[in-house]
Every structure is written in C-alpha cells, then in structure tokens.
Amino acid sequence: MDLSNAVWRKSSRSSGNGGQCVEVAGNGRGSVAVRDSKNPHGPVLLFTPGEWRAFLGGLKEQEGGQ
Numbered sequence: 001m002d003l004s005n006a007v008w009r010k011s012s013r014s015s016g017n018g019g020q021c022v023e024v025a026g027n028g029r030g031s032v033a034v035r036d037s038k039n040p041h042g043p044v045l046l047f048t049p050g051e052w053r054a055f056l057g058g059l060k061e062q063e064g065g066q
Contacts, residue, residue, distance in 0.1 A: 001031070001033075001046065003025065003033055003044060006025035006033060007025055008023040008024070008025045008035070008037075008040075009023060009024055009025070010022070010023050010037055011023070011024060021036065021037035021038055022034060022035075022036065022037065023035050023036075023037045023040075030048065030049065031046045031047065031048060031049075032046070032047045032048075032049060032051075032052040033045070033046055033047075034046075034047070
C-alpha cells in the first residue's frame with residue numbers, strides 16, 4: 001500500500017522525550033495506518049476503521065478500570 005501521501009499525526013499520549021511515540025494516518029481508503037515515529041520508514045500496521053475503533057475502545061476501557 002502506498003502511504004507516501006499519508007498525513008501522519010503523533011498520538012496525544014506519546015511522550016515528548018523521544019520515548020514511546022506512535023503516529024497514526026487515515027489514508028482515506030478504508031484503513032488506518034500506525035507506525036513508530038522513531039522509525040518512519042519501518043513497518044506499518046494497517047487496521048480497518050472497525051478494528052481501529054475496537055482497539056481504541058479497548059484502551060479507553062482499560063484506562064477507566066485503573
């Protein structure tokens with residue numbers, strides 16, 4: 001999949017000290033791409049919008065339980 005025109009945004013939960021940095025891009029073609037901002041040319045995970053919503057929902061659930 002060509003992600004050369006993807007607009008990446010850093011997660012608001014990423015630390016500012018160069019540690020855990022995740023970037024997300026919606027490519028407008030029915031998928032959400034996720035990568036490590038420290039390795040922008042490395043591997044990318046692709047999710048369907050439904051999978052991404054389920055993933056975020058799970059994180060919010062876990063966050064509320066702590």
